[in-house]
Amino acid sequence: MTATPSLDRHDNVFVLDLGDGENRFHPDWLTAVGAALDEVEKAEGPRALVTAATGKFYSNGLDLEWVLAHADQHENYVVTVHELFARMLSLPVITVAALQGHTFAAGAMFSLAHDFRVMRADRGFWCLPEADINIPFTPGMAALIQSRLAPRTAHEAMLTAHRYGGTDAAAAGIVDQAVPEDAVRSAAIELAQAQATKAGETLGTIKARMYAPALATLRDTTNPLG
Numbered sequence: 001m002t003a004t005p006s007l008d009r010h011d012n013v014f015v016l017d018l019g020d021g022e023n024r025f026h027p028d029w030l031t032a033v034g035a036a037l038d039e040v041e042k043a044e045g046p047r048a049l050v051t052a053a054t055g056k057f058y059s060n061g062l063d064l065e066w067v068l069a070h071a072d073q074h075e076n077y078v079v080t081v082h083e084l085f086a087r088m089l090s091l092p093v094i095t096v097a098a099l100q101g102h103t104f105a106a107g108a109m110f111s112l113a114h115d116f117r118v119m120r121a122d123r124g125f126w127c128l129p130e131a132d133i134n135i136p137f138t139p140g141m142a143a144l145i146q147s148r149l150a151p152r153t154a155h156e157a158m159l160t161a162h163r164y165g166g167t168d169a170a171a172a173g174i175v176d177q178a179v180p181e182d183a184v185r186s187a188a189i190e191l192a193q194a195q196a197t198k199a200g201e202t203l204g205t206i207k208a209r210m211y212a213p214a215l216a217t218l219r220d221t222t223n224p225l226g
Contacts, residue, residue, distance in 0.1 A: 005029065007036040012046045012196035013189050014039075020054040024063040025106055030080055037087060047199045048192035049091065051114065052098040052185050058124075059107025078224045081106060082140040086218040088113035089144065089211050092204030094195035098188035099166075100181065105129055109141055112148040112174075115195075118188040121166040121178035132161040139226045140218035147214035149174065 008015050016036050023029070040049050053059065062081065067074055088095060088110065097103075097111040099119040103126045111117050111126070119126065128145070130137055137145070137158065146154050153172045156162055166178035179187045208215065 005032045005036060007039060010189060011193065012048060013192045014043070014047060014049045015185075015189065016040075016049060016051045018051060018053040018059060022057045022060040023053055023107065024060050024066075025081055025084075026063045026066055027077070027080070029063075030084060033084065034087075037091065040093060041091070045199075046196040048094040048096070048196040050096045050098055050185070050188045050192050051110075052188065053100060055101060056124075057101045057107070058097070058099045058103040059110060060102065061105030061107040061109075075224060078138060079221050082138070082218040082224060085109060085113045085140065085144050086215050089147075089218075090204060090207045090215060092201060092207070093199040094192055094203070096188040096192045098185045099124065099126065099175065100184045103127070105133075106141075109144055112144060116188075116191055117169075117175040118177045118179060118184055118191065119166040119169055119175040120181045120184050121170075122181065123165075125163040125165060126169045126174055127161060127163045128157045129161045131159060136226070138224060140214075140220070140224060143214040143217035147211055 005019055006017050016033070040047065067077060095114040096116045096118060097114040099111060099117060101120070101124045103111050103124070105128060108126050108128050145158060149157065150173055153174060164172060164174055166175065169175040170178040177187055
């Protein structure tokens with residue numbers, strides 16, 4: 001069963017709950033997240049976005065079962081995932097990922113496409129396991145990760161599949177705050193609320209120019225798999 005993302009608003013902060021399962025990127029899930037981002041973009045005035053989840057996982061990334069069952073659609077699926085990353089990276093509002101649980105693979109990349117990350121300090125891991133599961137990063141994924149992490153951290157995370165707990169992730173600059181479990185969502189909302197007045201075209205332009213190389217690679221549909 002695919003968890004259905006849901007969007008709520010708390011004052012100036014939209015909270016997109018990704019679901020209470022593994023929150024893998026099933027096509028229906030991707031469509032629902034895209035529709036939520038449409039709503040956030042269309043809103044007017046001060047606003048920011050927090051993505052969060054419920055349960056053991058923030059997101060476990062690509063829906064590999066679906067990909068195996070629909071091998072003929074693999075390339076189109078990756079293009080859709082890349083577009084989600086690109087859209088989040090350039091969204092014209094401040095975005096904060098509230099990582100209350102495991103954040104793996106494409107789920108970890110999705111978190112990096114946000115402006116800020118708040119992670120639970122005591123349990124749960126942030127990890128790019130691709131080297132261990134024999135799935136190379138696509139050019140777009142590599143570009144995203146390397147545009148958002150310090151070179152040394154990107155090198156370690158991508159090559160060794162190291163599992164970072166919240167405190168380690170904060171020390172490595174992967175997340176901005178590591179907080180107790182019951183404070184993850186509230187801290188993310190507080191961070192987003194403080195930046196809500198920046199929403200708008202100027203912010204979108206700043207992001208688009210700041211991450212132009214990564215966005216171009218993510219949106220290159222000629223050979224998305226490399």
